[in-house]
Amino acid sequence: MQEDLKLFQKISEKLLNSEQNKGVVEPISPQKLFNTFNLDLDDEALPKSEFEQLLTDVVLNTPRTSTKLFFNQLFGGRNPKGTLGELLAVMLNNSMYTYKVGGPQVGIEKNIIKKVCQMIGYGDQADGTFPPGGSMSNFMGMLMARDRKNRTIKQEGVSQKLIIYTSEASHYSITKNASFGGIGVGQIRSVKTNQFGQMDVSHLQELIHQDKTNNLEPFFVNATAGTTVLGAFDDIKAIHEVIKDDDIWLHVDGAYCGSVIFSKHYKHLVEGVELSDSFSFNAHKMLGVPLSCSIIVTQDKRDLKHSFSCDANYLYQTDDDDYNLGKNSLQCGRRNDALKFWTLWKAVGTKGLEELVNQQFKLADTAINYIKNHPDYKLHSYENSVSVCFNYKNVDPKDLCNSLYKDGELMVGYGSFNNETFVRLVTINSGNSEEDILNFFKVLESYEAENKLEEITA
Numbered sequence: 182m183q184e185d186l187k188l189f190q191k192i193s194e195k196l197l198n199s200e201q202n203k204g205v206v207e208p209i210s211p212q213k214l215f216n217t218f219n220l221d222l223d224d225e226a227l228p229k230s231e232f233e234q235l236l237t238d239v240v241l242n243t244p245r246t247s248t249k250l251f252f253n254q255l256f257g258g259r260n261p262k263g264t265l266g267e268l269l270a271v272m273l274n275n276s277m278y279t280y281k282v283g284g285p286q287v288g289i290e291k292n293i294i295k296k297v298c299q300m301i302g303y304g305d306q307a308d309g310t311f312p313p314g315g316s317m318s319n320f321m322g323m324l325m326a327r328d329r330k331n332r333t334i335k336q337e338g339v340s341q342k343l344i345i346y347t348s349e350a351s352h353y354s355i356t357k358n359a360s361f362g363g364i365g366v367g368q369i370r371s372v373k374t375n376q377f378g379q380m381d382v383s384h385l386q387e388l389i390h391q392d393k394t395n396n397l398e399p400f401f402v403n404a405t406a407g408t409t410v411l412g413a414f415d416d417i418k419a420i421h422e423v424i425k426d427d428d429i430w431l432h433v434d435g436a437y438c439g440s441v442i443f444s445k446h447y448k449h450l451v452e453g454v455e456l457s458d459s460f461s462f463n464a465h466k467m468l469g470v471p472l473s474c475s476i477i478v479t480q481d482k483r484d485l486k487h488s489f490s491c492d493a494n495y496l497y498q499t500d501d502d503d504y505n506l507g508k509n510s511l512q513c514g515r516r517n518d519a520l521k522f523w524t525l526w527k528a529v530g531t532k533g534l535e536e537l538v539n540q541q542f543k544l545a546d547t548a549i550n551y552i553k554n555h556p557d558y559k560l561h562s563y564e565n566s567v568s569v570c571f572n573y574k575n576v577d578p579k580d581l582c583n584s585l586y587k588d589g590e591l592m593v594g595y596g597s598f599n600n601e602t603f604v605r606l607v608t609i610n611s612g613n614s615e616e617d618i619l620n621f622f623k624v625l626e627s628y629e630a631e632n633k634l635e636e637i638t639a
């Protein structure tokens with residue numbers, strides 16, 4: 182093991198150095214990939230030196246999500262304390278289903294969940310878990326809603342038309358989850374959005390009314406805190422107002438921007454979250470914890486138990502169920518996603534997490550101001566969002582993003598809203614400075630000025 186740890190250290194140092202020198206790698210096309218590296222699996226062992234070389238080559242040619250030229254995704258950067266926790270979790274290789282195997286790690290996970298529940302104003306009966314991602318957090322919310330609507334479904338299956346409401350700007354996992362959960366994609370009502378990309382609450386009200394008139398069963402509203410393209414926040418309070426007299430579960434999908442709960446200055450964006458039935462967020466997005474680190478919490482732990490517990494004598498042999506976390510989860514064996522969040526939180530305090538969030542909005546302001554002050558740009562996003570959407574001159578945003586990627590200049594993506602397509606700069610890497618944001622525009626502008634731009638069909 183010692184030898185492999187040394188190799189790990191060696192390759193990591195090379196990566197860090199290389200990232201400093203060049204933030205982006207030139208992409209290798211899928212057609213060339215298998216001729217570039219020996220990825221084949223053979224009967225014979227690879228000689229040690231070749232193994233080291235190959236591993237190094239692959240690592241150094243992998244897209245660099247941690248660098249100052251990566252703006253492509255709703256995550257980015259490398260938080261050293263979070264990375265430390267992740268590496269230790271790998272060394273420990275626990276599984277989180279039982280206290281017997283998780284030990285103190287169970288306490289770490291439970292305390293994060295407890296603290297999050299307190300922060301958002303959920304009561305003493307609240308609880309939660311770490312699902313394998315934001316999509317699966319949404320799935321768990323939907324399943325709890327389904328099973329609360331009808332306690333017999335767990336045993337009998339779904340036999341009525343249960344209706345889901347989510348905005349047209351919400352995440353595509355809602356669609357997948359509707360089919361996984363036996364609800365059916367046809368039972369999703371796509372609620373219109375207003376000009377800011379937020380759910381149109383009067384349209385929601387209309388749709389619910391129609392469905393009730395038709396004897397259908399509305400059971401789940403998904404509100405989004407940070408929509409994937411514009412980063413818009415649905416008005417949780419207004420949504421709750423519409424459904425409060427009905428037995429409809431309100432889930433808040435905060436995968437992208439739910440971490441605003443850590444900032445005194447920005448938590449008003451999820452005002453009313455305490456009125457929701459479940460809330461989820463990805464600590465691997467705004468908080469910069471290594472992938473993946475997702476949390477869902479719910480007001481009433483009995484809903485979590487009802488939907489996800491199942492007896493298994495071969496597994497649960499010791500300790501109280503409150504400490505056997507497998508009774509709350511989708512999976513059986515479950516990796517430890519809590520330790521990396523805890524190491525970061527311990528190291529910087531809640532105030533430090535707040536600074537991470539605030540920094541991202543500050544960087545977004547830097548970008549927005551730059552765009553507003555430069556007539557070659559057109560802004561497409563609104564305030565209080567870390568997705569800065571814009572167009573440059575008359576350049577096709579798809580060509581711009583794809584061409585910058587192909588030439589290994591920087592990584593950024595595009596999105597669409599209301600029939601307009603634009604570049605989406607995500608300022609989610611708190612390790613970036615204002616200078617790094619200005620550099621983004623500089624790279625883009627000189628690239629265009631040098632006529633390097635090509636039409637690229639995806």
Ligand SMILES: *Cc1c(COP(=O)(O)O)cnc(C)c1O
Nearest residue numbers: 314315316317352407409436437
């Ligand atoms: C990222 C995201 C998800 C999905 O999270 P995964 O961890 O990628 O599964 C869901 N909803 C929103 C709004 C997101 O931004």
